[in-house]
Amino acid sequence: xxxxxxxxxxxxxxxxxxxxxxxxxxxxxxxxxxxxxxxxxxxxxxxxxxxxxxxxxxxxxxxxxxxxxxxxxxxxxxxxxxxxxxxxxxxxxxxxxxxxxxxxxxxxxxxxxxxxxxxxxxxxxxxxxxxxxxxxxxxxxxxxxxxxxxxxxxxxxxxxxxxxxxxxxxxxxxxxxxx
Numbered sequence: 001x002x003x004x005x006x007x008x009x010x011x012x013x014x015x016x017x018x019x020x021x022x023x024x025x026x027x028x029x030x031x032x033x034x035x036x037x038x039x040x041x042x043x044x045x046x047x048x049x050x051x052x053x054x055x056x057x058x059x060x061x062x063x064x065x066x067x068x069x070x071x072x073x074x075x076x077x078x079x080x081x082x083x084x085x086x087x088x089x090x091x092x093x094x095x096x097x098x099x100x101x102x103x104x105x106x107x108x109x110x111x112x113x114x115x116x117x118x119x120x121x122x123x124x125x126x127x128x129x130x131x132x133x134x135x136x137x138x139x140x141x142x143x144x145x146x147x148x149x150x151x152x153x154x155x156x157x158x159x160x161x162x163x164x165x166x167x168x169x170x171x172x173x174x175x176x177x178x179x
Contacts, residue, residue, distance in 0.1 A: 005158075005175050007168040012158055012175035016150065021132070021160055021174065022056070024149035028130060029060035031147055032100065039098040040125070041065035044090070046072060046115065048169070049104035052161035053132040053149075057102065065100075068092050072111055090122065099124040104161050105133040107154065109141030116143060133157070133174075 003014050043061070045054035047069050058067055070090055099119060106112055112129060119127055130147040138154040139145075158164050159171030168175070 001173050004178075005168070005171060007158055007164045007175075010164065011178040012164075012168070013178050014173055015155075015157060015176040016152075016174035018160075018172040020150070024132070025053070025056050025060065028147050028149055029057055032057075032130070033060075033062050035128075036061075036063045036065070036098065036100070039063070040096070041098045041100060042092060042094055043067040043100045043102055044094075044119070045069045045102040046104070046111075049161045049163065050102050050132070052169070053104050054102045057130075066092070070115070072115065090119075093122075094119070095123045096125045099127045101127065101129050103129065103131045105135070105157075106131045106145060107135040107138040109139050109143070112145075113141050113143065132160070133162075 001014060001017060005012050041063060043054065043058060043065060045051065045067060048071065051069075054067065054069075068090065101112070101115060101119070103112060106129075116127065128146040129144070131145060132149040134145060134148045134151050135154045136151055156164075156177040157174050158168035159174045161169050162174070163169045
């Protein structure tokens with residue numbers, strides 16, 4: 001694994017190795033498999049960033065379930081725009097189902113608040129939020145995050161599905177923007 005990578009002219013340093021990411025995913029899968037037993041479950045993965053996390057996690061899920069994807073956007077460059085645009089919606093009937101939202105990263109919570117508002121309109125039985133990375137110090141909303149892979153500081157990261165203007169998603173490790 002490279003110690004530094006360059007993405008669109010910016011330097012990023014190794015921050016979280018792939019092995020630590022997979023340890024966190026194993027732990028999340030164990031928790032979800034235990035907690036979701038006997039429930040009618042649908043996983044909803046938020047594209048684009050969570051596609052790698054969703055695939056790795058879902059392969060470890062043993063409870064009967066389905067998975068679908070929605071696409072939202074709230075980032076531009078290295079900072080949040082504060083505005084969320086709905087790009088692709090839900091096509092499945094999730095009424096009375098247990099919904100598990102899979103998100104790559106939660107920082108301010110603006111995007112997730114929007115997702116929760118939309119999902120509640122479909123009348124699911126319950127909603128659980130699962131995120132691979134959580135920036136607790138950046139979080140400004142008031143809703144529970146049920147499952148967290150890794151808590152990280154409020155720094156800009158790329159890799160493992162997270163991008164900088166579309167690039168860097170294919171990196172296996174997590175890299176943090178150099179100061």
